[in-house]
Amino acid sequence: MQVHKGIHNLPNFKNAVLTIGTYDGVHFGHQQIIKRINDIATAINGESILLTFDPHPRLILNPKDTTLKLISTIDEKIELLNSFELDHLVIAEFSKDFAAMDAEEYVQKILIDNFHPKKIVIGYDHHFGKNRSGNIDLLRKLASKYNYEVEEISAQTLDEISVSSTKVRNALLHGDIQQANQFLAHPFTIKGKVVHGDKIGRILGFPTANIDISYPHKLIPASGVYAVKIKINQQYYKGALSIGYRETVFDNSKLTIEVFILDFDGDLYNQELDMIFVQFLREQIKYENWELLKLQIEKDVADVRQVVNI
Numbered sequence: 001m002q003v004h005k006g007i008h009n010l011p012n013f014k015n016a017v018l019t020i021g022t023y024d025g026v027h028f029g030h031q032q033i034i035k036r037i038n039d040i041a042t043a044i045n046g047e048s049i050l051l052t053f054d055p056h057p058r059l060i061l062n063p064k065d066t067t068l069k070l071i072s073t074i075d076e077k078i079e080l081l082n083s084f085e086l087d088h089l090v091i092a093e094f095s096k097d098f099a100a101m102d103a104e105e106y107v108q109k110i111l112i113d114n115f116h117p118k119k120i121v122i123g124y125d126h127h128f129g130k131n132r133s134g135n136i137d138l139l140r141k142l143a144s145k146y147n148y149e150v151e152e153i154s155a156q157t158l159d160e161i162s163v164s165s166t167k168v169r170n171a172l173l174h175g176d177i178q179q180a181n182q183f184l185a186h187p188f189t190i191k192g193k194v195v196h197g198d199k200i201g202r203i204l205g206f207p208t209a210n211i212d213i214s215y216p217h218k219l220i221p222a223s224g225v226y227a228v229k230i231k232i233n234q235q236y237y238k239g240a241l242s243i244g245y246r247e248t249v250f251d252n253s254k255l256t257i258e259v260f261i262l263d264f265d266g267d268l269y270n271q272e273l274d275m276i277f278v279q280f281l282r283e284q285i286k287y288e289n290w291e292l293l294k295l296q297i298e299k300d301v302a303d304v305r306q307v308v309n310i
């Protein structure tokens with residue numbers, strides 16, 4: 001897959017088969033659309049293209065809205081899409097000027113001038129242009145003028161797929177990792193950098209890596225303890241990951257993410273880790289003393305050994 005950051009200086013695509021969207025999470029439904037454009041491209045000796053946007057349009061259109069949480073960052077999205085045989089990923093910079101573009105102008109200046117599509121595959125409810133005034137009806141109206149075909153992804157098709165980014169987000173926010181992973185058709189993952197913490201885990205005999213998530217809009221699952229796989233230098237380890245507000249022994253208003261990596265001994269400070277979620281183990285519990293907490297961590301580690309395969 002070729003990644004193009006920006007819509008300037010794009011190559012001359014051959015029989016471009018184009019789809020458009022934010023593709024947050026690259027879930028099972030997204031994967032079916034990618035498969036469809038790949039199949040069409042193969043049939044007409046063309047190239048499959050996904051046009052997506054960064055930043056996410058909602059961050060530009062509603063800058064004061066702090067509720068948006070994304071399943072995948074742009075880097076995670078690139079990594080996920082790379083495994084689905086897409087020919088080209090084009091990442092357009094979304095801006096206020098971009099959002100203010102008239103819908104028909106958007107079709108001409110963005111879709112036609114840059115891609116010269118042979119076919120556009122799009123959801124029945126896709127909207128674009130100023131005030132979201134453009135839709136599949138406008139694309140059909142302009143098809144003969146610009147010599148492309150439109151294929152609609154119908155409501156029935158999307159209902160049959162029965163997956164949406166909203167459903168994935170809701171599952172994660174309720175700690176339902178197995179349901180989220182089923183919707184995604186790949187495991188939910190968080191990337192984060194190891195930073196210095198208060199080293200309480202070391203005192204208990206379970207030194208944890210404290211994780212900093214630099215992307216402010218990344219969705220963090222519900223508080224609790226999770227069984228995860230940890231990718232370190234192309235090698236996988238089992239891990240017990242805790243998300244919470246440190247109410248285990250004392251109160252702390254800052255959300256913390258920390259992971260105990262089984263059978264690993266080494267310095268990870270400032271390294272970026274991939275934490276691949278396998279299963280929710282338990283909710284956060286406040287303990288009366290350190291000894292009870294240590295006993296619970298021992299049980300968590302035993303559970304991780306049972307449920308995580310590497």
